[in-house]
Amino acid sequence: MDKKKPKKVFVQGAIPPEKIANSVANHQSKTEIGAHSIFLGQIRADEVEGKTVTAIDYTAYEEMAENVFHEIREAAFAKFDITCAHIYHSLGRVNVGELCLFVFTSSAHRKIAIEATNFFVEEIKAKVPVFGKEIFEDETHQWKVNK
Amino acid sequence: MTVTIKYFGLVAEAAERFEEILELDGVLTASELKAQCLNGLAIADKESVQIAVNQNLDDKITLKDGDEVALLPPFAGG
Numbered sequence: 001m002d003k004k005k006p007k008k009v010f011v012q013g014a015i016p017p018e019k020i021a022n023s024v025a026n027h028q029s030k031t032e033i034g035a036h037s038i039f040l041g042q043i044r045a046d047e048v049e050g051k052t053v054t055a056i057d058y059t060a061y062e063e064m065a066e067n068v069f070h071e072i073r074e075a076a077f078a079k080f081d082i083t084c085a086h087i088y089h090s091l092g093r094v095n096v097g098e099l100c101l102f103v104f105t106s107s108a109h110r111k112i113a114i115e116a117t118n119f120f121v122e123e124i125k126a127k128v129p130v131f132g133k134e135i136f137e138d139e140t141h142q143w144k145v146n147k
Numbered sequence: 148m149t150v151t152i153k154y155f156g157l158v159a160e161a162a163e164r165f166e167e168i169l170e171l172d173g174v175l176t177a178s179e180l181k182a183q184c185l186n187g188l189a190i191a192d193k194e195s196v197q198i199a200v201n202q203n204l205d206d207k208i209t210l211k212d213g214d215e216v217a218l219l220p221p222f223a224g225g
Contacts, residue, residue, distance in 0.1 A: 041225045060224075061155055061217050064202040089224060101225045121225060129199070129217070130224030131156030143157045144223035145195075 009069045010062065010091045014098035015040075023086060023104050033083050033106045037113035039121050041101030043094050051136040055095045056144060061129040062091075072123045080116040082107045087120060089130065148212035152184060156220040158196055161188040171210065178206035184218060195221050 020038065027033060046053045069087060076085055083106045090100040103120045107113040125146045132144035148171050154162045162184070171180070181198040190196065199217040200208045210216070 058224075059156060061153065061199070061202075061219060064199060064217065065224075067202060125225045126222070128224045129155065129219050129222055131220060132223035133156070143220065145221040146223050146225065 007086070009066060009087050009089050010060065011088050012090075013092050014090060014094045015088050015100065015102050017099065019088065020102060020104075023102075027084070027106055030083060030106070032108060034108045035110035035113040036104065036106045037110070037117040039101070039103040039117050040099050041121075042099055043096045045096040046134065048134075048136075048142065051138065051140070053096060053134045054137050055093050055135045056100065057093045057133040057135060057141075058089075058091050058100065059131050059133075060089075060091060065128050065130060068128045069124070072120060072127065075123070076105075076116055076119055079119065080105075080107070080112050082112060082116045085116065085120065087124070089124070089128075093135075148210070150180075150210055150212075150214045150216050152180075153215065153217040155217065156223075157190065158185075158188070158218045158220050161190050162218075175210050176206065177208045177210060177216065180210060180216060181206060181218065 043056050073085060086104040088102040094100045103117050105113045105116040133141045134144050135141045149168055150171060151168050153166050154164055159165050177198045177200050185193050197204055197219045198206050199219060200214050
């Protein structure tokens with residue numbers, strides 16, 4: 001239905017946990033779905049040389065990032081038999097313990113949904129121009145790099 | 148010719164700017180412009196910085212008037 005319409009991915013600040021529950025609720029009328037797969041990225045309190053990360057401040061090359069998100073969606077729909085897919089990523093400050101990435105795919109069967117979610121997460125980490133400033137408790141920082 | 152340069156993340160921090168418009172002379176590839184922009188900046192691993200020309204990550208592109216160029220440090224989404 002709305003399978004390939006470009007959607008806005010970025011949200012300002014942390015992704016509220018209620019958004020996940022609402023997304024699930026919004027799919028209960030789609031009875032061809034037999035499986036949802038959800039990935040949630042949460043800010044971890046990493047320790048670096050005795051200092052603890054308290055938040056990540058995300059920035060992005062937004063125009064390019066939205067286009068890359070769209071390309072990843074197109075590739076995912078071409079590759080996997082999924083009913084729908086939703087991605088949300090934070091911009092701005094997200095504190096430890098809060099959510100910064102929400103990937104939600106649905107399919108008739110579990111394997112496809114799980115594989116599609118994994119594809120989205122790996123592609124997002126590798127290809128989307130998002131940058132993360134890890135802020136320590138003393139307000140110093142370092143720049144995050146995806147492994 | 149005139150190109151717009153956008154700086155992101157640690158590159159913006161080192162350059163102390165987010166955007167500037169540069170007047171360029173002659174024929175220049177994206178990789179040559181990247182070297183020129185990063186020259187003198189305190190960035191430990193300049194190799195890890197990618198350049199996008201009109202959102203295209205190909206550093207062999209020859210620049211033309213009106214291009215939007217972005218200097219992108221390693222990605223950290225998710």
